[in-house]
Amino acid sequence: MDKKGNTDIAFKTTGCTWLSLVSDQVGVPLDQVNFIACQVFGLAVAFWFRLCLNPQRTTPEVRHAVATIIGASFVMFCFGWYAIHVFILVLACYGIMIKASVHKVHRYTMIASLGYLTVCQVSRVFVFDYGILSTDFSGPLMIITQKITTLAFQVHDGMCQKQEELTDDQRRLAVHSMPSLLEYLSYNINFMSVLVGPCSMYKEYIEFIKGQHVQHRLKRVKDTSSQQNGWDKIPEPSPMTATSFKSFIDNWNIQTALWLKSVCYDRAPYYRMPLTFVLSAIWHGVYPGYYFTFITAIPITLAARSVRRNFREYFLSSRGLKICYDVVTWAATQLTVCYTVMPFLLLAVEPTMQYYRSMYFHVHVISILAMILLPSKPSGFKPEIHARHSNNNVKEN
Structure with missing residues (x-):
């Protein structure tokens, strides 16, 4: 040769x-x-x-x-x-x-x-x-x-x-x-x-x-x-059917999510969720796009949590309302994920900022407004008790 x-x-x-x-x-x-x-x-x-x-x-x-x-x-x-x-x-x-x-x-x-x-x-x-x-x-x-x-x-x-x-x-x-x-x-x-x-x-x-x-x-x-009984556990959802940003992340790369949970989220005394996203960014690499993605995920997760706590209970009174809620939150989750992961693909700062400007930073703006305007714990709020899956990947928010 x-x-x-x-x-x-x-x-x-x-x-x-x-x-x-x-x-x-x-x-x-x-x-x-x-x-x-x-x-x-x-x-x-x-x-x-x-x-x-x-x-x-x-x-x-x-x-x-x-x-x-x-x-x-x-x-x-x-x-x-x-x-x-x-x-x-x-x-x-x-x-x-x-x-x-x-x-x-x-x-x-x-x-x-x-x-x-x-x-x-x-x-x-x-x-x-x-x-x-x-x-x-x-x-x-x-x-x-x-x-x-x-x-x-x-x-x-x-x-x-x-x-x-x-x-x-x-x-x-x-x-x-x-x-x-x-x-x-x-x-x-x-x-x-x-x-x-x-x-x-x-x-x-x-x-x-x-x-x-x-x-x-x-x-x-x-x-x-x-x-x-061994049979009453709720099956893990697919990321494609997730109705919340957290559920999507938990079930996208399950083993990595479990690692982040076991070495950071379950052990950090303060700021558990932000620190977990930062650790995930560091682990993925040094391209700026990774940090844009995971840092953007912090206000989105907090906003989604506030929306769920403030509005979900009003859609549980009937099956029809619950289906409407699931459809809307599913669509919002998928669109938000598309917005969030784009810098992960673009990698560099300049194309990422160009993309954000073309989208008018709308997910950032909406997330921050939701965090500011919605109460973190609405009156009468009761923490939901989630079914614990076999991999312990779902936990009470």
Whole structure:
């Protein structure tokens, strides 16, 4: 292959070039071909992992090691030398976990992981100048940041906090002993989730490796059934059918919403909702559009909460009125989401401001007016008791 061809391949991917002929034949960028190849191969390996390395015949250490080695291979195949950022982040945060006080480990880990992720995100902006590849090393870093911080908080819960001070979910997921290096590497870099997630819980992953996940899951179902029949939970709505801005956000990226809830919303003593949106913006990256989107979401969420508290009760007297209310709030939610996420796609400041001006900032204006004019707690207001879903993603406002 000539020099120009090598340059083109290098631009298309930072990872392995073995599949460049496939990329040329199918007309798909090489970085995407590498990613798809790893995902398909990962599915095949998962069957082999389940059948040949099942917990009855294989020790947890072997399963941890194999999952880690294959996951690390996937990262290096897709991202080449950029994979070193994944390994640096994981090893550095493990060092923090075993050296730092359990009273502060969650804070140090949050600062270190988000700080390193942000540095990498900044480098992407300067290197690629808004022309990023469809798949790059920041994706695994974002997933690993979720895992690392989640585990740090769970170690803090299990080894420092009093059990009566924890919520039911925090108590169930608390980790009572430090993970070994192998367990830590396996949890963060295993081939089943290293590229795109999802962010699993550490205790549940360890149960899976040991072959105990089925028994534990059945026990949870049995305990739930003994309390409330196990069948009376309201199903999670789809974002496309959401009738409130909060419901849309909660069910758009469910695992990320759960992560934000577990490490920020449930733990921040003040300004929980604004801090959660700011954390979400930082986690997504450094493009200005991300911050426009999530900061705009703050007054919108507060305004939607005020509207719901002030007007919803008047539409519950009949089925017809309730349907009208749902249709109107659904339409308002979808239009508001379209307005809010546009900067997320535009990325830069100038096109975002041009878009806002073309829309006369109307959602901003309406939201701020609603916050100012509507009482935060109308007379006779009674907090609604929402059904608690199995993922605890819906909570009382």
